[in-house]
Amino acid sequence: MKVHVHVSLKPGVLDPQGRAIHHALEGLGFTGVNDVRAGRLIELDVADDTGDDDLDAMCRKLLANMVIENYRIEKLPEAVDAA
Amino acid sequence: MAFQSAVITFPGSNCDRDMAVALESVSGTAPHRVWHGESELPERLDFIALPGGFSYGDYLRSGAMAARSPVMKSVVAAAARGVPVLGVCNGFQVLTESGLLPGALMRNASQNFICRTVPLRVENSTSLFTSRYEQGEEIHIPVAHHDGNFFADEDTLDRIEGEGRVAFRYLEPCNGSRRDIAGILNQAGNVLGMMPHPERAVEDAHGGTGGRRLFESVVTRLVDA
Numbered sequence: 001m002k003v004h005v006h007v008s009l010k011p012g013v014l015d016p017q018g019r020a021i022h023h024a025l026e027g028l029g030f031t032g033v034n035d036v037r038a039g040r041l042i043e044l045d046v047a048d049d050t051g052d053d054d055l056d057a058m059c060r061k062l063l064a065n066m067v068i069e070n071y072r073i074e075k076l077p078e079a080v081d082a083a
Numbered sequence: 084m085a086f087q088s089a090v091i092t093f094p095g096s097n098c099d100r101d102m103a104v105a106l107e108s109v110s111g112t113a114p115h116r117v118w119h120g121e122s123e124l125p126e127r128l129d130f131i132a133l134p135g136g137f138s139y140g141d142y143l144r145s146g147a148m149a150a151r152s153p154v155m156k157s158v159v160a161a162a163a164r165g166v167p168v169l170g171v172c173n174g175f176q177v178l179t180e181s182g183l184l185p186g187a188l189m190r191n192a193s194q195n196f197i198c199r200t201v202p203l204r205v206e207n208s209t210s211l212f213t214s215r216y217e218q219g220e221e222i223h224i225p226v227a228h229h230d231g232n233f234f235a236d237e238d239t240l241d242r243i244e245g246e247g248r249v250a251f252r253y254l255e256p257c258n259g260s261r262r263d264i265a266g267i268l269n270q271a272g273n274v275l276g277m278m279p280h281p282e283r284a285v286e287d288a289h290g291g292t293g294g295r296r297l298f299e300s301v302v303t304r305l306v307d308a
Contacts (some may be wrong), residue, residue, distance in 0.1 A: 013234060014259070016190045062151060065144055065180065067187040068234055 001048045002076040003055060007064045008039035086110035086302055088130040091158065093119040093149045098135035098171065098282065105282035106132065109298040119152040130167050130301055131158055133174030135227070135280060145188060145230040146176030155181050167211055167301055168274045172228055175266070175276035184269055184276045185243065186235035191228070192259025198227040200291065202254040203265055203279060207247050210268055211304050212275045215296035221254060222293035224279035226265075231278040233260035233267075243267055251277055 009015050015037050022036040042063055046055070055073050064071040088106050092099045099116070107113045114132070115125045124131070139148035149155065155177070162168045162183055170178040178184040191197055200223050205216040216222065235243070240261055243249060251266035258278070266277030281294025 013189075014192065016192050016194050016232070016259070020194050062143070062147065065147070065187055067179070067185075068189060 001046050001050060003044040003046055003050075004074040004076060005042040005044060005055075005059055005063050006039060006072040006074065007042065007059075007069050008071075009037060009068060010070050013068050085112045086130070087112070087125065087128050088114040088132065089117045089124055089128055090114045090132045090134060091117050091119065091154055092134070093136070093138035093152065093173075093177075095138045095140055096134050096136035096173070098173075098280065101280075101282045102132045102134040102171070105285045105294070105298055106130070108285060109295065110302045117154060119149065119154050122153045122157065124154070124157045124161060128161060128166055130169070131161060133158070133168070133170040133177050134282075135172030135174060138173055138177065141230070144176075144180065146173060146178075146180040149173075149177045150180035150182075159183060162269070162274050165271065165273050169212065169297075169301075170274075170276040171280055171282065172226075172231070172278055175278055176230060178274060178276040183274050184267055185239050186233055186261075186267070188230050188278070189232040189234050189259075190230055191232050196227075196229045197231070197258055198225070200225045200284075201257055201265075201279060203251045203293075204254055206249045206252050207268065209247070210250060210272050210275065210300075212268075212297055212300055213250055214304065215300040223284070223291050224281055224293045225283045226257065226279045228258070228278055231258040231260065233258075233264045233278075235261060240264075246270065248272075250275055251279065 017038040018036040025033050059071040090099050090103045103114050176188045179187050203222050205220045208216045208218040248268040250268050253263040253265050268275050281297040284291045284294035
């Protein structure tokens with residue numbers, strides 16, 4: 001099973017990286033960008049019987065730092081065999 | 084009895100030797116050098132140091148991988164028994180990631196790596212790490228970090244301030260840290276994490292000796308005890 005874990009900074013936590021990206025976008029001439037927040041995508045390939053509790057524990061124990069980050073678990077649909 | 088200390092080395096630690104030299108210089112006894120994969124620490128320890136560097140290449144988050152390495156289970160257990168633990172720079176990041184200290188160390192607000200000597204105020208001179216300093220004293224110690232921006236929520240900040248757990252504060256804005264916090268203690272007072280490098284300010288040849296008394300505080304406490 002393919003799982004995507006999206007890790008992002010909690011609202012209210014200053015994101016220097018997002019701010020720098022924002023400035024760079026403006027420097028490239030893109031107007032109308034109101035805000036930029038940078039996060040992290042972690043792709044997991046786990047056993048099909050991996051439980052939600054285990055996925056949750058992986059996020060809390062390692063993948064996200066709960067002091068500053070939130071996470072969202074997204075289970076991807078099975079890829080359709082092209083053959 | 085000789086001062087028994089340990090310096091933990093993770094893959095990517097680069098201030099472990101400086102830490103060991105500082106400890107030997109002040110205590111007269113060379114520390115044990117412990118590799119991250121060890122699951123047990125030497126038996127009787129008076130002091131454990133987590134040095135600066137870029138453990139595991141700062142993968143995932145600074146300190147995140149090191150905090151989950153085998154030796155850290157023993158460090159957490161030793162801290163619970165009251166063994167003094169000092170984490171400097173990356174060591175501070177490891178301490179927050181391992182839950183021994185509250186908060187987190189984020190990318191510097193400026194996005195720049197900051198490498199210079201900074202003025203600090205000693206906010207708590209009663210801890211076992213700071214007893215040789217005067218309360219409110221200004222000292223100068225180098226910082227060298229990219230992720231030193233201390234963050235905790237307001238409730239946590241109020242709590243650690245109220246409990247006298249801010250050990251050092253930057254006297255001028257440095258990296259965006261909340262309330263200019265440079266170093267904090269755990270509730271029991273035997274774990275200190277700080278971004279500035281006291282081991283780089285121990286001898287006159289370093290350009291300053293602002294960090295020496297931190298090590299003297301730890302060593303003399305044990306000799307006097």
